[in-house]
Amino acid sequence: xxxxxxxxxxxxxxxxxxxxxxxxxxxxxxxxxxxxxxxxxxxxxxxxxxxxxxxxxxxxxxxxxxxxxxxxxxxxxxxxxxxxxxxxxxxxxxxxxxxxxxxxxxxxxxxxxxxxxxxxxxxxxxxxxxxxxxxxxxxxxxxxxxxxxxxxxxxxxxxxxxxxxxxxxxxxxxxxxxxxxxxxxxxxxxxxxxxxxxxxxxxxxxxxx
Numbered sequence: 001x002x003x004x005x006x007x008x009x010x011x012x013x014x015x016x017x018x019x020x021x022x023x024x025x026x027x028x029x030x031x032x033x034x035x036x037x038x039x040x041x042x043x044x045x046x047x048x049x050x051x052x053x054x055x056x057x058x059x060x061x062x063x064x065x066x067x068x069x070x071x072x073x074x075x076x077x078x079x080x081x082x083x084x085x086x087x088x089x090x091x092x093x094x095x096x097x098x099x100x101x102x103x104x105x106x107x108x109x110x111x112x113x114x115x116x117x118x119x120x121x122x123x124x125x126x127x128x129x130x131x132x133x134x135x136x137x138x139x140x141x142x143x144x145x146x147x148x149x150x151x152x153x154x155x156x157x158x159x160x161x162x163x164x165x166x167x168x169x170x171x172x173x174x175x176x177x178x179x180x181x182x183x184x185x186x187x188x189x190x191x192x193x194x195x196x197x198x199x200x201x202x203x204x205x206x207x208x209x
Contacts, residue, residue, distance in 0.1 A: 002027035004040055005049025006185045007202035010102045010164035011063045012050040017160050018067055020196040021075050026052075030202075056129065063137065067157055080156040091158050094138070098161035101134040114206055131169065131176050135184065143183035148190065155194070163191030171204040 003019070003026050005012030019026055031039050037047045043059040044051040050071070052060040060066045071079035082088040108127040142150070142162075149177065150158045166188040172176045179185070191197050 001052060001054050002029050004029045004031050004043065004051040004053065006030045006032060006205075008168070008199055008204045009049055009064070009100070010105075010161075010168040013165045013200060013202075014157075015050045015052065015063050015066050015070075015169075016161050016200045017164070017196045018070055018080065018157065020200060021155070021160075022070060022078065022081065024070065024073070038170060063099065080154075080160075081158075082151075087151060091156060094141075094150060094158035095161045097134050098165045101131060101138075102165040102168060104130045104134075105165070105172055109172045128176065131173065135169075135177060135181055139181045139184050142187055150187075156192075159187070159191060162187055163197065167192065167201075168204065 003012070003016060007013045007016060007030070016026075016028070029039075033040065033047060033049055033050070040047045040049065040051060043053050044061050046061065048061065050061075050063055050066060052066045054060065060069055067194070069079060076083040081091050104127045106130065108124065111123055111127070147153055149155050162184070166177060166184055170188070177184075
């Protein structure tokens with residue numbers, strides 16, 4: 001199987017790190033959604049990443065769907081999320097907030113880089129408010145957690161999702177992810193100190209046509 005997408009995407013990176021932690025081998029094709037869109041379209045007509053192409057050529061799209069497949073593959077005893085119940089729902093909520101934060105971070109970056117002198121102030125204000133709102137909520141909730149990771153002693157999908165998104169937002173919008181969020185800064189540092197995070201990483205590069 002092969003994973004399409006560059007590691008500067010928090011969505012691609014969270015999948016790659018999960019695969020490394022699960023011990024699932026894959027080939028990496030670091031195609032850009034801009035420069036390599038036509039290549040991606042052969043597997044995903046949305047031309048988005050991550051896309052995971054299985055050995056039978058089935059293409060899985062969207063990071064949450066891909067992780068659901070990986071969890072099923074390793075089984076409930078090894079999956080980095082509860083199989084059901086309140087804990088699973090709370091876990092998925094943190095993942096959803098993290099992915100929403102990533103979406104808004106990407107949108108704000110594209111607005112700044114692609115539109116340049118034609119930026120829409122209203123859209124910038126909205127994205128900034130959404131990013132700040134999610135950071136404030138995650139900061140409050142992470143500060144209340146006393147275990148090393150969000151849901152206990154072991155790393156889970158929520159930890160990976162938040163860690164990957166925080167690195168992206170910190171690189172793309174450093175003025176928004178600053179010292180107002182000490183609990184999230186500590187969470188990010190804990191994740192980035194892990195070997196898979198150190199090995200699966202790519203400095204953010206501005207999108208190019």
